[in-house]
Amino acid sequence: MTTPTLKIDKLKLGFKTWSGTLEVLHGISLHIQKGERVALVGESGSGKSVTARIVLGMLQQLKSARISGTVEFEGTNLETLKPASRHALRGTKMSMIFQDPTSSLNPVYTIFTLFKEVLERAEPGITNELARQKAITALADVAINEPERVLDSYAFQLSGGMNQRVMIAMALANNPALLLADEPGTALDVTVQAQTLKLMSALVEKHQTSVLFISHNLGVVREFADRVYVIYKGNIVEQGPTADLFANPQHPYTRALLSAVPRITGGGIPDLDDDPKQFLAPLVAHQGYSEKELLA
């Protein structure tokens, strides 16, 4: 087997609070091969974003965070890297796309300035001319028609869909080996979200980028991911190739997610520990599952 782009092993995370430690991740393991698109799916608060943030090294500086387990990037344990080397990976070999593009792009600078900053991470001292050329190519890759105009604009002057594409272009500008996409497009309307995901999909395929795709939207995951991990309260409860998981979900939580029951029952995050039967009742009533089967 080839070295995975990303390998997370028994990752635990807790936050120290005044009343004790809040355990958020309970030892999750996952891997992503080169060019593979892997989804991490779960309800709000299940631990998806913190996982991506640990990979990027963004939580390690937090005094309250307690992290154990290993994260390997292309065979290197990230903990063994000096802070400067680890920092240098961000925006170059691994990059991230956030949920809300408009608030993630600094409104004080033009898109060109932001773009140049990204390109400089991989190529310090890059000239304005070359940066402009590269930015124009990257924007054209995400189907932006007037790249020159967009480069001289500020994020607040562009539509949400446009900003999302700008962000995808920036995230992929240095041809990273790993893209962490945290609910991309959730802040956009459904049609625009579908279009931008298609664009992203084509680009990562072309460049064989490995992707950790974070989402609670199984419809989107089905379109995009090769393999899925389902996370529930900081534990991976099920994983498998997308088609298998959709055809034959094993864990009750996955089944519940698939039938979108958590939203219909209106109770926020489903809590199997508290009252599994009540939570599963709609599945039994409307989806034809037996309670015994779901609780197996």
Ligand SMILES: Nc1ncnc2c1ncn2[C@@H]1O[C@H](COP(=O)(O)OP(=O)(O)OP(=O)(O)O)[C@@H](O)[C@H]1O
């Ligand atoms: N800096 C922090 N300090 C304390 N608790 C935190 C911190 N960051 C995250 N958490 C907690 O960790 C848990 C997991 O958060 P995370 O953001 O990973 O959830 P998520 O699955 O990505 O949810 P969402 O879909 O809403 O983004 C939550 O209970 C959250 O409140």
